[in-house]
Amino acid sequence: MQTRILRARLLEAQLDLAHRREQSVIVLLTGHAATHKGRLVNELNHWLENRHTEVHALGPSSEEQERPYWWRFWRRIPDRGRIGIFIHGWYGDGLFARAERRLSPGAFRDRLAEIRAFEAELAAEGVVLLKLWMDIDRSDQRHHLQALQADPVRAWQLTTADWQRHLQHAAIEALGREMRNVTAVDHAPWRRLDFRDPPEQLQRVGALLHETLVAPPEPPSEVPEVMAGEMPAAPSIRRADPRTKTSLKKSSYAARLVEEQGRLAINAREAARRRLPVVLAFEGLDAAGKGGSIHRLTAALDARQYRVHRIAAPSDEELALPWAWRFWRRLPADGRIAIFDRSWYGRVLVERVEGLAPEAAWRRAYAEIREFERQLLAHGTVLGKLFLAISQEEQLRRFKARAATPHKRHKLTDEDWRNRERWDDYRQAIDEMFARTQAPGAEWELIACDDKRRARLRVLESVNERLEARLASPI
Structure with missing residues (x-):
């Protein structure tokens, strides 16, 4: 030619x-x-x-x-x-x-x-x-x-x-x-x-x-991955009971909150000194308390050290690129903390249940997520994955309370009510997510949240335990 x-x-x-x-x-x-x-x-x-x-x-x-x-x-x-x-x-x-x-x-x-x-x-x-x-x-x-x-x-x-x-x-x-x-x-x-x-x-x-x-080539139907050890046992939301027999008293909660936040402040400063990147992914059912838990967590941190990423529907810029791009670009530098209020797991949860992603895409995402998290761990990232669970009865009570409280009404949307109608579908998707993305160093923490005070303390305890395990490691 x-x-x-x-x-x-x-x-x-x-x-x-x-x-x-x-x-x-x-x-x-x-x-x-x-x-x-x-x-x-x-x-x-x-x-x-x-x-x-x-x-x-x-x-x-x-x-x-x-x-x-x-x-x-x-x-x-x-x-x-x-x-x-x-x-x-x-x-x-x-x-x-x-x-x-x-x-x-x-x-x-x-x-x-x-x-x-x-x-x-x-x-x-x-x-x-x-x-x-x-x-x-x-x-x-x-x-x-x-x-x-x-x-x-x-x-x-x-x-x-x-x-x-x-x-x-x-x-x-x-x-x-x-x-x-x-x-x-x-x-x-x-x-x-x-x-x-x-x-x-x-x-x-x-x-x-x-x-x-x-004449571009046909895309692959599956994504290979670099495996990293055997999968540890995964939690199950359908077998867990998020309810508690007694609520934690406010005075006991306040004392323990100060203790756990002080513990976190020390651990976070040491992680920064050692240049350890930290990634925390929060997922959970609507009204389970992700925002409140993240607020108690960040109250113990230096604002210069962390960033909270609230993941919603993708922007036009994000839609023009592969779906994982928006999570890769938000990864923290060494010594910093990235907190994701919802995360890459949206593809196998809301996008799956609501039909926002083709079945081939969300099924492929399990391998993509495992490889993404393996890359984080290979770099030395401390990875925490927390799922906040709530009972159907407690969720309804909180929805009604939000609707009746002017300064909380904005938190309740038509989407929340629609998601509630797909309760069983979400629980099935959540358990499959646990089973297929549980891995050494990337284990899920399932937190019962019917009692907000106990749940917030458990979030702090879980993050502290994850940080202390890494700080105690000679590597």
């Missing part, structure tokens, strides 16, 4: 992508050094309408090092209708670290498994992947590096890392072959490009991108 015709067709396909806003596209280039990757990206960007493209060549910043590894990539996923171009992307770190033996064979295999899970999740959420391996023979690579070094106009492009990659050519070739074999799947295949003159390379890449835009 003539270059002029190819450029016109590619631009037409890109503008159609931007108009429909149904998918986004990621072009990822990695491979050997001295294969024109930078020049190729620059020229491809000129072919495209660059108002709808973004280019990323990543080196981890201090901000990124303070969060789980995949945060840096999640925050750069392009919106629907856009094209993101990544040089090396999520492959370069592992590939070159393994070539330099900074990464063990087992850790390299684990990274490849993480990549498979990450790319499957992206593909299932409408992100189309075009992955290009840039190949070059070792002798051609040497001649090209020597020519660059001898050219006063282009010598600045050459770095010591390029020569290092040349010395590692055999290792990178073997590791690259293993990497492609493990991560090549129908929804994210690899395309291998031999070293050629830049115009020929650009023609080939342009043709592959056009093909990807007009």
Whole structure:
């Protein structure tokens, strides 16, 4: 195909992508050094309408090092209708670290498994992947590096890392072959490009991108995950009784509240000193007391240390990206606390029960959630998951009290009454959520909340226990 015709067709396909806003596209280039990757990206960007493209060549910043590894990539996923171009992307770190033996064979295999899970999740959420391996023979690579070094106009492009990659050519070739074999799947295949003159390379890449835009691969039906040990026993809301025989007296509650809040203040300061990130996810039935419990929790914390994220219906910005993006972007830096008033579990609770997500999406979400939480734990995050349970009778009493109290009336919505009509459906979804997302380090705490005072104390106790267990650990 003539270059002029190819450029016109590619631009037409890109503008159609931007108009429909149904998918986004990621072009990822990695491979050997001295294969024109930078020049190729620059020229491809000129072919495209660059108002709808973004280019990323990543080196981890201090901000990124303070969060789980995949945060840096999640925050750069392009919106629907856009094209993101990544040089090396999520492959370069592992590939070159393994070539330099900074990464063990087992850790390299684990990274490849993480990549498979990450790319499957992206593909299932409408992100189309075009992955290009840039190949070059070792002798051609040497001649090209020597020519660059001898050219006063282009010598600045050459770095010591390029020569290092040349010395590692055999290792990178073997590791690259293993990497492609493990991560090549129908929804994210690899395309291998031999070293050629830049115009020929650009023609080939342009043709592959056009093909990807007009005929994207089918998304996967399942998402693989990197398992982390056996599942511990999960709680059950249908077997638990949220009622208590006696209510805790106000005087006893006040004394114990001060004690637990003081305990939390000490634990939180020590977690900050040790640079431990903390993520607390609050879920629960309507009127169970999430807001009140979170208020008692944050009263013990330094306001500079924590942030409360109240998760509601997704915004237009969030709808333009994979559903997990809005949780990844809110993860705390090391030494900080993120409190989620409702969380990523909405996909397998309200979105499931109310039909707001397709069945395939919420069923797939269990594996996505387990992998997300495994990534948090791998980074060293202290993860607390609290579910606040309430009896049907107590919920009705609180609904009526809210309706009769002017300053609380805003808390009661038509949605609360509608959710109550699906009581049994929610309880079934909750128990399945417990069973399928219980994991070592990510256990659920089921808290009986018919007695608000006891429930609030138990929330504080649970968070303290989780923090103290981690602070007592030598790791």
